[in-house]
Amino acid sequence: MYLHVPMAWLASADYVLLALCGMLSLVWRHPLASVVALEAGPLGATAAALCLMTGSLWGKPGWGTWWVWDARLTSMLVLFFLYVGHVLTIRAFDDPMRGQRAAALLALAGVVDLPIIKFSVQWWNTLHQPDSITLTGAPAMAMSMFHPLLVCTVGFTLTGLALLLIRTRAALLERRAQSLALREPLP
Amino acid sequence: MMNPAHWPPHWGFVLASYGLVVMALIITTGSSLLRLRRAGRRLALMQRLQAKTANQPDRQEKD
Numbered sequence: 749m750y751l752h753v754p755m756a757w758l759a760s761a762d763y764v765l766l767a768l769c770g771m772l773s774l775v776w777r778h779p780l781a782s783v784v785a786l787e788a789g790p791l792g793a794t795a796a797a798l799c800l801m802t803g804s805l806w807g808k809p810g811w812g813t814w815w816v817w818d819a820r821l822t823s824m825l826v827l828f829f830l831y832v833g834h835v836l837t838i839r840a841f842d843d844p845m846r847g848q849r850a851a852a853l854l855a856l857a858g859v860v861d862l863p864i865i866k867f868s869v870q871w872w873n874t875l876h877q878p879d880s881i882t883l884t885g886a887p888a889m890a891m892s893m894f895h896p897l898l899v900c901t902v903g904f905t906l907t908g909l910a911l912l913l914i915r916t917r918a919a920l921l922e923r924r925a926q927s928l929a930l931r932e933p934l935p
Numbered sequence: 936m937m938n939p940a941h942w943p944p945h946w947g948f949v950l951a952s953y954g955l956v957v958m959a960l961i962i963t964t965g966s967s968l969l970r971l972r973r974a975g976r977r978l979a980l981m982q983r984l985q986a987k988t989a990n991q992p993d994r995q996e997k998d
Contacts, residue, residue, distance in 0.1 A: 809945040921974035
């Protein structure tokens with residue numbers, strides 16, 4: 749639980765960022781938004797994959813099965829596929845602008861999946877347990893478990909943010925080096 | 936050493952989960968840091984080469 753829940757949170761939060769970057773790059777054509785979207789995609793895909801894998805590893809002893817086509821699990825799998833689609837689409841075109849536009853549209857369309865993931869355990873009768881933590885009520889778990897979960901979630905969020913900043917900085921440095929190489933012929 | 940009979944239940948699944956996440960973290964962090972280092976070195980090299988080309992005509996003029 750201390751890994752699965754933070755990974756699910758990270759995958760969802762990363763997708764919100766991806767959609768936000770998509771909107772920024774589509775509406776205002778902000779160049780940094782496209783770079784952040786390019787780098788956030790693989791990180792979110794990793795978080796979604798880890799969420800699915802740790803959930804599956806937890807499901808076997810808990811539910812007696814690795815996988816069920818449950819609403820929560822299926823909507824999370826859809827999120828993973830959306831990430832994979834974004835990662836592939838943004839790199840699929842010879843003209844990077846076209847790739848960025850197509851990926852931004854995909855990211856914006858995929859936002860529909862986020863409320864489905866969140867409310868799937870309420871809308872449908874699922875094998876997955878209902879939310880243990882809500883914004884309004886007290887957590888449905890012992891405080892001795894809630895505090896480590898909170899620490900893990902904050903820790904993984906900060907790690908994800910640091911990784912995103914490192915990758916974005918690397919991408920910007922690569923672009924600067926490339927533009928320098930194209931500007932003048934080297935000796 | 937603790938008798939395996941007293942190990943926590945489903946310890947294999949717990950170990951597999953932690954192993955997966957730690958492995959993914961090491962790979963992602965390592966590759967990101969390596970990429971940043973390479974990008975920094977490449978940019979520094981390009982800047983040095985550009986400075987060299989910018990200085991070359993001056994030297995030719997002196998000759």
